[in-house]
Amino acid sequence: xxxxxxxxxxxxxxxxxxxxxxxxxxxxxxxxxxxxxxxxxxxxxxxxxxxxxxxxxxxxxxxxxxxxxxxxxxxxxxxxxxxxxxxxxxxxxxxxxxxxxxxxxxxxxxxx
Amino acid sequence: xxxxxxxxxxxxxxxxxxxxxxxxxxxxxxxxxxxxxxxxxxxxxxxxxxxxxxxxxxxxxxxxxxxxxxxxxxxxxxxxxxxxxxxxxxxxxxxxxxxxxxxxxxxxxxxxxxxxx
Numbered sequence: 001x002x003x004x005x006x007x008x009x010x011x012x013x014x015x016x017x018x019x020x021x022x023x024x025x026x027x028x029x030x031x032x033x034x035x036x037x038x039x040x041x042x043x044x045x046x047x048x049x050x051x052x053x054x055x056x057x058x059x060x061x062x063x064x065x066x067x068x069x070x071x072x073x074x075x076x077x078x079x080x081x082x083x084x085x086x087x088x089x090x091x092x093x094x095x096x097x098x099x100x101x102x103x104x105x106x107x108x109x110x111x112x
Numbered sequence: 113x114x115x116x117x118x119x120x121x122x123x124x125x126x127x128x129x130x131x132x133x134x135x136x137x138x139x140x141x142x143x144x145x146x147x148x149x150x151x152x153x154x155x156x157x158x159x160x161x162x163x164x165x166x167x168x169x170x171x172x173x174x175x176x177x178x179x180x181x182x183x184x185x186x187x188x189x190x191x192x193x194x195x196x197x198x199x200x201x202x203x204x205x206x207x208x209x210x211x212x213x214x215x216x217x218x219x220x221x222x223x224x225x226x227x228x229x
Contacts, residue, residue, distance in 0.1 A: 008152065031215055042116075042202055042220030043155075050215075088154060092216045099145075099170070100218055104154040 004103035006089050011109045018076040020106045022089030025070060029091040032065060033100065034074045037086040046087070047074070084110045115139045118203050118221035126229050131190040133224045135203030142207060144186040145218065146170075146178060149200040158201075161186055193228040200225050 003025045012018045024032070030051050035043040049056045049063045049072070056063045062075040076083055089103040116137045125131055135144065142163045147155040147170075157170030159178040167178060175197060177189045190197055204218040 004154075033217070035218075040222075042222045043204075043218070044220070045217050048215055048217065099157060099160060100216070102147075102155040104152055 004089055004091055004101050006087075006103040006106045008104060009107045009109070011111060012079050014079060014081060014110055014112050016079055018074075018079045018083065018108055018110075020074045020076075020087050020089075020108065022072040022074075022103055023070055024072065024089070024091050024101075026091060026093050026101075027067070027070065028093050031092045032063075032072050033088075033090040033092070034061075034063065035088040035090060035102075037088065037105070039085075043088060079108075079110050081110050081112070084108060114222065116203055116205055116219055116221040118201075118224045120224060121222065122225045124227045124229065125193055127192075127194055129193050129228075131193050131226065133188045133201055133203075133226070135186045135188070135221060137184050137203075137205045137219075139205050139207070139219060140183075141205035141219070142183065143205060144180065145204040145206070146176075146186070146188045147202045147204060148172065149202060149223070155202065158188065190226075193226075195228045198226060198228045 006022045033048045034046040036046045037043045047061050049065050060077045064073045086105040086107050088105045090100040119134045145160040146158040149155050156172050158176050161167050161180045164180050179187050201224045203221040206218050
């Protein structure tokens with residue numbers, strides 16, 4: 001999805017924090033999502049944030065939304081080997097409800 | 113059993129062959145989608161259906177067709193497969209009014225890997 005951009009790769013040591021960044025272009029986005037894809041599996045929703053929020057925390061996950069810069073980030077605290085996966089940022093727009101626009105995905109590799 | 117089931121999971125075919133990928137769901141959702149995933153490109157929407165009588169093209173519908181046989185079934189066809197249709201295909205569902213969250217979350221199948229030689 002050309003309108004949602006992410007870096008393609010992130011390497012992190014086990015126990016460190018991971019930060020995955022995403023930029024989007026549509027200011028009318030209502031929900032922004034982080035999906036996780038493990039090898040050989042489909043995508044599963046990890047977390048989401050509504051566009052009127054700045055931050056959302058869910059256990060080890062922290063989502064930050066900067067609407068001015070159209071920047072979304074996902075922080076994973078105390079990264080574990082099970083966090084190795086591809087993480088997709090996605091947006092849902094008011095003019096196309098239900099049709100998510102996905103980024104290219106960030107491959108996260110956790111090393112011991 | 114998976115809520116969203118795709119068949120086949122893997123398929124190798126030759127250029128020019130007709131291929132059908134099938135998707136069935138037990139979530140009771142009205143909305144169904146077909147996406148393709150290519151490395152470095154993420155997921156791109158091929159077709160979507162908001163109910164049984166509604167079919168819409170996505171951003172990359174050329175070379176594909178779909179059929180919504182029932183609320184629970186949505187199939188994707190490649191009438192004459194070509195090598196650049198080699199990809200991982202995902203079916204997904206959503207329910208605007210599901211579970212009260214109304215977040216537009218998509219629920220994905222496990223994917224169908226198609227290789228066109």
